[in-house]
Amino acid sequence: MSLTNIAIIGGGACGISAYIELFLQLRIASRHQEVGITIIEENEEVGKGLAFGTKEPGHILNTQADLMGIHFSEPEHFSEWLIRHEQRVGHEVVDNQGRDEAFTTRRLYGDYLKEQFDHYFALAKEEGMQVDVIHARALSITKSGEQFEIRLSDNRKHQCDFVVLAPGTPVADNYPELNDKENYFGSPWPSDPILAKIPKEADVAVLGSSLSAIDALMTLADNGYTGKIRCYALDGLMPRVQPDKQAVVERNFITLKNLHEIQRSKLRNPTAKEVFRLFIQEAENYAGGKIDWKAVSREDKSAQERLDEDIAIARDGGDALINIPYSLRYDSSEMWKWLDADEKQKFKKWLGRFWAINRHCMPLYNAERVAGLFHDNRLEVFSHLEDVQYDDDQEGFCMKYGKGEEAFEKYLINATGPASSVKTMKSELMQSLAADGLVEADPVGGIKVNTETMQVITDNQVNPHFYAIGHITNGVLLDVNAVWFNVKMIGKLCRHLTGQILGRAS
Structure with missing residues (x-):
């Protein structure tokens, strides 16, 4: 029997998480010896890519450790790893909350990723699974029938049956x-x-x-x-600035229940304006009174004055505009999926910059x-x-x-941040995939995927053996810059992909 081969393009956090979860699901099903997995990663060390290969001590995670676990359904795995390796981590932990919730250097997180990958790579080999790493850049992909051929920067070509596109955070080529x-x-x-x-x-x-x-x-x-x-x-x-101990708001207005009520009562998806109105109600309820929304941007103040004010607010536990978005972190992506494409664009145009600075604080x-x-x-x-x-x-x-x-x-x-649109991604692979019609740009940003399976969509059709994960899906999904969210979506991806393989093999 010939092996079914899965190629994972990218050996960063998403690629490693996908590899580990695929191995575990196939091993538990006792089908791991029928499948080979190849990770294509240009850096010499898997896990040490653009985001987590940094050497700088000031490059720290913007999310606390207890949400950074690389394993599906174990978000606290990294914080537990920190506690077990207390002597090893030393000054790499910026301990302003406590070891289980601390912020750490990104280079330490890269060590964690590499350690997890090395362990499960060796374990897969011990269990008789064919696994490999190709240290090269993927330049293009061609599809013939159900087979893919990946052209690599070392002039090799790699054949596979399934592709998981996990290239990491795309650098913007906006100048x-x-x-x-x-x-x-x-x-x-x-x-x-x-x-x-x-x-x-x-x-x-x-x-x-x-x-x-x-x-x-x-x-x-x-x-x-x-x-x-x-x-x-x-x-x-x-x-804005994250409080030492961020408050979780018990929401009464901006909830999945209330948005679903709009769907069932008006037989349509909610609008960006309706979502914002619910947010206003929630914020003013939390603040205990009316908020001067025109003053929220504080355009009359310098960046220095705003930062000093934000530091004081953070030391005092945060405000409505920080704590409510934080409390929405598990629901916001589902809410985002319920907005039509034109409403997502309106949200980004009207509120995108304010959502970004309040939801993704330093x-x-x-x-x-x-x-x-x-x-x-x-x-x-x-x-x-x-x-x-x-x-x-x-x-x-x-x-x-x-x-x-x-x-x-x-x-x-x-330092304008990651590219949101395909055309501004500084990636030969992404530009090639777009030009060849293997991916399709979403009008809101990133590429089109089925948000339940993470299969790539082109011409309103899913490509059954082609998956994508991470920041390149930033239009149809919302929190794609968060490891915990991507790991959650990787769980869906792996269940669907292994289901296809197990169905084919049975």
């Missing part, structure tokens, strides 16, 4: 005209090119003010940079460090970025922002 410029860095990660090429005393410009920009700031702060740092962003809003530890940069007069944040152009004569970057203001910068780090 392609700058890619060949000497002092332009297309991403804060990896930090090695930044540290090698930017002098320690130089002033540095950063595109963006989100969590990716915070990573850029931490890289510079951790490595003794003494120059000024200027962030240029569309809105100038920085992530840990207090890093917020205090960023505040220190402000107070030392080393950091400025400018809003209303209009244009970035390279000046060949001056060999630098002309920044247009604010109300007709301009500045010249010698060094520029793009």
Whole structure:
């Protein structure tokens, strides 16, 4: 009997979680010796990709440890791992909550991922399963019948029956005209090119003010940079600050029950406006009175003033705009699926930036460090970025922002965050898949998938043997930047995929 081969493209958190869960389900069904799994990962170490291969101590997880377990239905597995390895982890834990809920460095989490993968890779071999790792980039995929052929960067081609697309967080290629410029860095990660090429005393410009920009700031702060740092962003809003102990709100208004009531009473899905109205009711109920919603953006205050205020709020346990989105974390993705595509687009346009900064906050530890940069007069944040152009004569970057203001910068780090649309993903594989019609861009972002099985959809048809997981599904799904959510979806994916294999083999 010929082996059924599964190829997992990507050896980061999603790829590792999918591999482990597939192995476990096949082994429990005693079909593991009929299936081979190949992980395709360009980095030498599985688990040490863009997100968790960082060497910087200031790059810390933005989610507490008890939600970061890599195993399906065991979100606390990583926090338990920290407790068992207390002597080993040392200063890698930013312990502002306690070991089971602490924030840790991302490099420590990369060690955890690698350890989990190594254990289950060796175990699969001991159990007689054919498993392999190919250290190369997947460049393109062609499909012939039910078979896939993956073209690799080392000139090899790999044949398989099933593909799980788990390429990790896609870097944004939103300034392609700058890619060949000497002092332009297309991403804060990896930090090695930044540290090698930017002098320690130089002033540095950063595109963006989100969590990716915070990573850029931490890289510079951790490595003794003494120059000024200027962030240029569309809105100038920085992530808000997570409380030490975040309150879980008992919701009465923005609930699945109330949204389902709209479906059954009005025979349609809820609108973005209706969802926001329920949120307003919830927030004002929690706050104990009316909220001045026009003042919520605090546009009359500088980024430094907003951050100081947010740190004080976090130390006091957070407010409605932080604690309610946090309390929605297990329901928000289901609510998102109940919005029609045009309503999702309205939500992103009207409320997306506010949802992002309140739902995906920075840990207090890093917020205090960023505040220190402000107070030392080393950091400025400018809003209303209009244009970035390279000046060949001056060999630098002309920044247009604010109300007709301009500045010249010698060094520029793009920290605008992950690409949300397929066309801006800096990935030869994703561009090839889109051009060949093997994936289809969703109008809200990412690619189209069946949210119950994670099978890729093109032309309104599922590709039965082609699956996708992670940030590349950011339109049809909501919390795709959260490990715990992706692990949950990986459970669905693996149950469906193994069900197909077991059905074929029986």
